[in-house]
Amino acid sequence: MPEAANTTQSIVDVFLDNFNVFWNYFLVSMKKFDPMNPFWIITMICLITFTLELILPKKQPYSPVGRKNFLLDLFYVLFIDVIFLSIGFFAFTNAVSWGFEKIVVAAGGHIPLVDISLPANLKWLEFIIFFILVDFAQFFGHWLLHRVxxxxxxxxxxxxxxxxxxxxxxxxxxxxxxxxxxxxxxxFSLLGLDVTSYFAYYLWFGLFLTFFSHCNVDIDFGFLNRIFITPQTHYWHHAKNIPGRYGVNYASSLSIWDQLFGSYYLPKDKKLKPVLGIPDNDVPDSFLGQFLHPFMVLFGRKQKQSTIGGKEVRETKGKK
Ligand SMILES: [Zn+2]
Ligand SMILES: [Zn+2]
Known part of the structure; x- marks a missing residue:
């Protein structure tokens, strides 16, 4: 149908336009330090959390630099935050949003569907609403990643x-x-939220929490564990010696979601330590091996192992 062909062509146009916008933005950004620019925010968060990891007491008995995967993890930062974004993820996301909005309008709706944007003097409140909505979506997405x-x-x-x-x-x-x-x-386009005015604050706060939650630091965060994710709770998310089939502590920033939905876990006995990893680990060590691994399993090139959560191990060890 001509209309469908036009729509397809338009999505490609939107993709290419956004691809160019991203590249130009990236190249300009790199030349001048700006603490509110996403690339500089990620760079500074890496430096801050790396410094904290160096100076604070260690949870695991390895050095932050000498541990296995130190360089691979740095490459992942480069890959996810620069290479993958630059080859089109940013453009892909915008093109999908654009296509979705077209579908809403074609179905008789209008954009935004419900306008919850607030006036300029209440943008701080809109930021809090945005943060809570995004964080819940992240929590739910993460919950699905463990269940599907x-x-x-x-x-x-x-x-x-x-x-x-x-x-x-x-x-x-x-x-x-x-x-x-x-x-x-x-x-967010359906809710009329123009996030550009506060997206940098979201990145500073959200990315700091997620980078810091993976730091090898041994601190008791006390009541803060009940509000935000911390290395204390997130290391249990990475543990293979936990109760239940699907894991615990899915939160991305706010641990309130885990408490509301019953997936919060932090043993009172501080002598209990998380053993990191998954049972029957069949994931290769190299970046390329990991890049291909899900497809190799899906297309039957690799034997299927380690089904969701490693049921046998998780259900037999530890109690809340
Ligand atoms: Zn997970
Ligand atoms: Zn993690």
């Missing part, structure tokens, strides 16, 4: 890590982003 066998094949790359450090948060398969990030940002 197809998605777990991709998310398993993040959980196969047996040592963690600040950059381990970016050690995940890019396939996760293709599914979840567009879904995450579509609702």
């Amino acid at each position: 066998e197809f998605l777990w094949k991709f998310h398993k790359i993040h959980h196969a890590q047996e040592t963690l450090g600040f950059a381990s948060t970016r050690h995940f398969h890019w396939g996760e982003m293709l599914v979840f990030k567009p879904l995450l940002y579509i609702p």
Whole structure:
């Protein structure tokens, strides 16, 4: 149908336009330091969390630099935050949002569907609402990554890590982003939220928490564990010696979601330590091996192992 052909062509145009916008933005950004620019925010968060990891007491008995995967994790930061974005993920997300909005309008709706944007003097409140909505979407997406066998094949790359450090948060398969990030940002155009005015604050806060939660630091965060994710709770998310089939502590920034939905776990006995990794780990050590691994399993080139959560191990060890 001519209309469908036009729509397809338009999505490609939107993709290419955004691709160019991203590249120009990236090249200009790199030349001048700006603490509110995403690339500089990520660079500074890496430096801050790496410094914290160096100076604070260690949870695991390895050095932040000498541990296995230190360089691989740094490469993952470069891959996810620069290479993958630059080859089109940013453009892909915008093109999907654009296509989704077209469908809403074609179905008789209008954009935004419900306008919850607030006036300029209440943008701080709009930021809090945005943060809570995004964080819940992240929590739910992460919950699904652990429960849907197809998605777990991709998310398993993040959980196969047996040592963690600040950059381990970016050690995940890019396939996760293709599914979840567009879904995450579509609702905001439907709600009339123009996030550009506060997106940098979101990055500073959200990225700091996620990078820091992977740091190899041994501190008791006390009541803060009940509000934000911390290395204390997130290391249990990476543990293979936990109760239950699907894991615990899915939160991305706010641990309130885990408490509301019953997935919060932090043993009172501080002598209990998380053993990081997954049972029957069949994930290769190399970047390329990990890049291909989910597809090799899906297309039958690799024997299927380690089904969701490693039921046998998780159900037989530890009690809340
Ligand atoms: Zn997970
Ligand atoms: Zn993690």
